[in-house]
Amino acid sequence: MTEFELINRYFNRPAPSAVLGVGDDCALLAPSPGMQVAVSTDMLLEGRHFLPGTDARRLGHKSLAVNLSDLAAMGAAARWAFLAIALPAADEQWMAAFAEGLYALAGEHGVDLAGGDTTRGPLCIAITVLGEVPPGKALRRAGAGVGDDVWVSGMPGEAALGLAHLRGEVKLDAAAAAHCVARLEAPQPRLELGVRLRGLASGAIDISDGLLGDLGHVLKASGVGAQLQLALMPRSDALRAAPEALVERFQLAGGDDYELLFTAAPAHRAEIAALATGLGLPLTRIGAIVPGPPRARVLRADGREVDPGRGGFDHFASA
Amino acid sequence: MTEFELINRYFNRPAPSAVLGVGDDCALLAPSPGMQVAVSTDMLLEGRHFLPGTDARRLGHKSLAVNLSDLAAMGAAARWAFLAIALPAADEQWMAAFAEGLYALAGEHGVDLAGGDTTRGPLCIAITVLGEVPPGKALRRAGAGVGDDVWVSGMPGEAALGLAHLRGEVKLDAAAAAHCVARLEAPQPRLELGVRLRGLASGAIDISDGLLGDLGHVLKASGVGAQLQLALMPRSDALRAAPEALVERFQLAGGDDYELLFTAAPAHRAEIAALATGLGLPLTRIGAIVPGPPRARVLRADGREVDPGRGGFDHFASA
Numbered sequence: 070m071t072e073f074e075l076i077n078r079y080f081n082r083p084a085p086s087a088v089l090g091v092g093d094d095c096a097l098l099a100p101s102p103g104m105q106v107a108v109s110t111d112m113l114l115e116g117r118h119f120l121p122g123t124d125a126r127r128l129g130h131k132s133l134a135v136n137l138s139d140l141a142a143m144g145a146a147a148r149w150a151f152l153a154i155a156l157p158a159a160d161e162q163w164m165a166a167f168a169e170g171l172y173a174l175a176g177e178h179g180v181d182l183a184g185g186d187t188t189r190g191p192l193c194i195a196i197t198v199l200g201e202v203p204p205g206k207a208l209r210r211a212g213a214g215v216g217d218d219v220w221v222s223g224m225p226g227e228a229a230l231g232l233a234h235l236r237g238e239v240k241l242d243a244a245a246a247a248h249c250v251a252r253l254e255a256p257q258p259r260l261e262l263g264v265r266l267r268g269l270a271s272g273a274i275d276i277s278d279g280l281l282g283d284l285g286h287v288l289k290a291s292g293v294g295a296q297l298q299l300a301l302m303p304r305s306d307a308l309r310a311a312p313e314a315l316v317e318r319f320q321l322a323g324g325d326d327y328e329l330l331f332t333a334a335p336a337h338r339a340e341i342a343a344l345a346t347g348l349g350l351p352l353t354r355i356g357a358i359v360p361g362p363p364r365a366r367v368l369r370a371d372g373r374e375v376d377p378g379r380g381g382f383d384h385f386a387s388a
Numbered sequence: 389m390t391e392f393e394l395i396n397r398y399f400n401r402p403a404p405s406a407v408l409g410v411g412d413d414c415a416l417l418a419p420s421p422g423m424q425v426a427v428s429t430d431m432l433l434e435g436r437h438f439l440p441g442t443d444a445r446r447l448g449h450k451s452l453a454v455n456l457s458d459l460a461a462m463g464a465a466a467r468w469a470f471l472a473i474a475l476p477a478a479d480e481q482w483m484a485a486f487a488e489g490l491y492a493l494a495g496e497h498g499v500d501l502a503g504g505d506t507t508r509g510p511l512c513i514a515i516t517v518l519g520e521v522p523p524g525k526a527l528r529r530a531g532a533g534v535g536d537d538v539w540v541s542g543m544p545g546e547a548a549l550g551l552a553h554l555r556g557e558v559k560l561d562a563a564a565a566a567h568c569v570a571r572l573e574a575p576q577p578r579l580e581l582g583v584r585l586r587g588l589a590s591g592a593i594d595i596s597d598g599l600l601g602d603l604g605h606v607l608k609a610s611g612v613g614a615q616l617q618l619a620l621m622p623r624s625d626a627l628r629a630a631p632e633a634l635v636e637r638f639q640l641a642g643g644d645d646y647e648l649l650f651t652a653a654p655a656h657r658a659e660i661a662a663l664a665t666g667l668g669l670p671l672t673r674i675g676a677i678v679p680g681p682p683r684a685r686v687l688r689a690d691g692r693e694v695d696p697g698r699g700g701f702d703h704f705a706s707a
Contacts (some may be wrong), residue, residue, distance in 0.1 A: 095459060098426075106419060109414040152429075171529060197516040259624055273413075
């Protein structure tokens with residue numbers, strides 16, 4: 070058995086929900102009758118999307134999580150994943166840990182890894198996920214209407230705070246550090262929330278590049294503006310303990326949260342509150358959709374506007 | 389518009405066969421009722437899967453072609469593609485040419501690019517393709533039966549000959565060089581052949597890593613052996629003009645041909661010959677499936693056996 074075959078073995082577990090899984094020229098899938106198939110693909114590179122030396126198990130988790138998060142933002146139920154990976158060396162221990170993290174998350178969400186490709190090269194992970202959603206029920210970016218509430222799940226900013234801690238830019242206590250680094254390295258795709266938001270949310274996106282940047286995509290697609298209240302942004306203990314200026318920036322422009330940002334008519338407030346309780350996941354109303362250009366204004370408690378600077382994260386930025 | 393958005397623009401053409409194409413968290417597809425979905429993903433790296441400096445237009449073509457070839461080997465009709473690409477620089481001219489090559493091939497086969505991801509990094513291209521095939525009609529590796537003929541499409545070995553020419557290991561005349569380099573850099577996925585082989589072929593695979601290596605996968609999956617006649621291997625003018633020892637090696641173990649290798653009962657010989665005529669594509673019977681261990685013996689005209697050495701191409705080989 071060559072090194073190559075050895076590595077491939079780690080991704081050759083049975084895929085019971087596939088007609089045919091790993092081991093032929095293609096996988097064969099039988100989508101549920103009448104369902105549409107949602108597909109997303111994301112590529113992760115060492116040094117750009119994750120720090121060199123990131124724990125392999127967590128990286129396996131995160132690589133799949135960021136893709137599943139796109140399905141969540143679409144309101145799709147996750148079904149299948151495909152992994153293409155380049156590895157600088159055939160490091161069996163690393164690969165076993167990576168596979169463990171990936172399969173554990175897949176198992177939690179009923180996702181089968183049904184195929185892939187392994188090669189030698191600079192560490193690069195490209196995953197494609199497939200999910201299912203009934204026709205007309207997908208959560209689109211283009212659906213936010215004037216007067217809708219703007220909601221966010223979880224505690225945006227924690228992942229960026231975890232990254233700042235790892236980089237030594239901020240010093241968190243042990244509990245907060247562990248919590249925020251886990252949010253960075255092992256985000257939880259909000260798949261159940263996405264499915265439950267069908268028929269409730271008018272627009273949705275996941276927060277991968279920062280809240281304002283991603284909200285901007287919704288506003289642009291919907292042709293509306295937004296007004297957010299900084300005081301309404303949810304704060305965990307970890308966020309409350311961090312320096313104020315950093316927290317604002319991380320909440321509004323920190324990446325890697327993989328929470329859902331969505332809009333919904335005020336008539337749905339009670340249902341959404343009940344959903345938060347049912348899922349044990351904070352869902353916070355942070356503002357409203359307003360007429361105007363596709364831009365989000367963020368107001369402080371005293372009515373002054375926050376200057377968010379550049380909100381998103383540009384992979385081609387010269388940073 | 390940032391560099392990143394600029395690059396993304398090249399892959400944002402309409403995808404009319406998708407319910408929703410590029411521009412949301414996921415693409416939305418509506419598979420044809422009752423069809424199964426075939427999925428394959430392949431990652432291509434500079435220096436490993438293609439030579440540095442490969443013409444961008446041809447690379448766009450080839451990146452999609454090698455994936456479509458997997459659908460062809462499955463007998464699936466190609467429908468959609470997803471591209472994840474890392475680029476060392478935001479080179480607009482390169483990207484325009486790459487996109488042109490990719491979209492041209494997609495257009496030829498009715499494939500819509502319905503989504504993707506672009507980032508900065510060492511040149512790396514991961515494409516996932518989706519096709520459709522009726523239940524029970526997919527061409528599997530595990531189906532070859534004792535007594536079946538072994539067939540191959542096209543002229544295996546030409547791509548390896550083109551590579552040898554580019555590397556200066558062999559000197560071809562201008563016409564042969566152009567032909568063989570085109571076979572290497574712009575292979576034609578045999579999609580129509582794959583679809584037409586439904587119900588005819590008992591086993592199939594595409595030749596990406598060399599004929600014997602890929603045949604070995606069919607034999608292993610089917611639990612049979614094979615006996616091939618070297619004299620039956622098809623030879624184009626380019627192959628006939630090259631040194632004999634090289635040609636044998638390239639025919640049996642050269643990679644990158646993306647021809648189909650398939651098995652079929654002798655009862656189908658006339659139909660397959662008619663198919664070759666109809667498609668204008670040589671289909672050559674090169675041997676037969678025999679009982680025994682999953683190994684292919686290749687016999688010379690005088691009955692001596694060719695020692696193929698290591699037939700396949702191992703991405704983790706220490707070469």
